[in-house]
Amino acid sequence: VPNLLGIKHLVKEDIDLIFETADHFKEVINRPIKKVPSLRDITIANLFFENSTRTKLSFELAEKRLSADVINFSASGSSVKKGETLIDTVNNILSMKVDIVVMRHPDVGAHEFLARHVNTRIINAGDGTHEHPTQALLDSFSIREHLGDVAGKKVVIVGDILHSRVALSNIYALKLQGAEVKVCGPVTLIPKYIESLGVGVETDLRKALEWADVANMLRVQNERMDIKYFPSTREYTQLYGVDKKLLNSLDSEITIMHPGPINRGVEITSDVADSDQAIILNQVENGVAIRMACIYLLASQIKQ
Numbered sequence: 001v002p003n004l005l006g007i008k009h010l011v012k013e014d015i016d017l018i019f020e021t022a023d024h025f026k027e028v029i030n031r032p033i034k035k036v037p038s039l040r041d042i043t044i045a046n047l048f049f050e051n052s053t054r055t056k057l058s059f060e061l062a063e064k065r066l067s068a069d070v071i072n073f074s075a076s077g078s079s080v081k082k083g084e085t086l087i088d089t090v091n092n093i094l095s096m097k098v099d100i101v102v103m104r105h106p107d108v109g110a111h112e113f114l115a116r117h118v119n120t121r122i123i124n125a126g127d128g129t130h131e132h133p134t135q136a137l138l139d140s141f142s143i144r145e146h147l148g149d150v151a152g153k154k155v156v157i158v159g160d161i162l163h164s165r166v167a168l169s170n171i172y173a174l175k176l177q178g179a180e181v182k183v184c185g186p187v188t189l190i191p192k193y194i195e196s197l198g199v200g201v202e203t204d205l206r207k208a209l210e211w212a213d214v215a216n217m218l219r220v221q222n223e224r225m226d227i228k229y230f231p232s233t234r235e236y237t238q239l240y241g242v243d244k245k246l247l248n249s250l251d252s253e254i255t256i257m258h259p260g261p262i263n264r265g266v267e268i269t270s271d272v273a274d275s276d277q278a279i280i281l282n283q284v285e286n287g288v289a290i291r292m293a294c295i296y297l298l299a300s301q302i303k304q
């Protein structure tokens with residue numbers, strides 16, 4: 001695969017290879033010396049046209065642990081603000097002998113556009129409401145680590161499915177690996193095409209949680225919101241918020257995930273987010289190994 005634009009373009013064997021490689025790097029980053037010299041000859045540019053904490057720092061750390069040279073670019077404070085185009089911006093950065101571009105962009109398809117117009121390797125760190133492939137990979141990797149396998153597991157993705165690149169990439173990744181997937185949320189936040197992806201829809205949160213082995217709780221993305229009447233934040237929390245009381249009333253214990261950032265007290269309460277049932281910080285930890293694996297595998301193709 002020349003780029004990592006989305007999980008949609010991967011096959012099961014790609015995910016298996018990424019996970020095997022990430023297993024190795026997870027072992028590496030738990031050693032006293034957390035670095036390997038593999039990518040001393042590679043330069044990577046991290047281009048963030050949209051805010052990020054986890055993804056941005058995780059990519060930078062992954063690159064540094066592979067010994068790559070790293071440059072970081074944020075649209076705010078750059079010449080994008082003077083009107084420079086995406087293609088001009090990236091071509092100028094590439095002329096400084098950059099080998100791989102990691103990019104987050106608010107527009108759906110920005111990476112596919114760039115892949116057609118510039119000559120480099122591109123990793124998608126999130127494009128608008130479309131895909132966030134490394135998030136989905138680290139999520140599945142964390143399920144595999146916590147529950148032994150992804151195949152056969154019942155995963156419900158709860159919340160704002162409509163605006164979520166995490167949801168779409170997770171659906172592709174989980175289905176490829178043989179998991180059963182449902183989405184749960186208010187009808188106004190579930191896109192009509194979702195069932196065509198082989199995903200079940202459940203609007204009753206309790207029923208969804210009773211069914212599931214894993215619940216991946218999404219943030220309501222108010223910044224992308226175009227809904228004026230339903231749900232309000234209060235309605236959302238009443239109907240789709242998860243607290244410890246609800247989890248304790250279920251027949252069996254389920255695993256709680258969240259991609260971050262959390263709106264504490266909206267989609268989950270602190271007594272859930274900080275409990276042993278949640279693997280939220282394990283997801284963040286695994287993000288570094290997964291991104292090391294993706295970068296290493298892409299860089300290996302450049303070196304061939």
Ligand code: CP
Nearest residue numbers: 052053054055259260
């Ligand atoms: N999960 C995630 O993409 O978080 P950031 O927006 O902080 O990168």
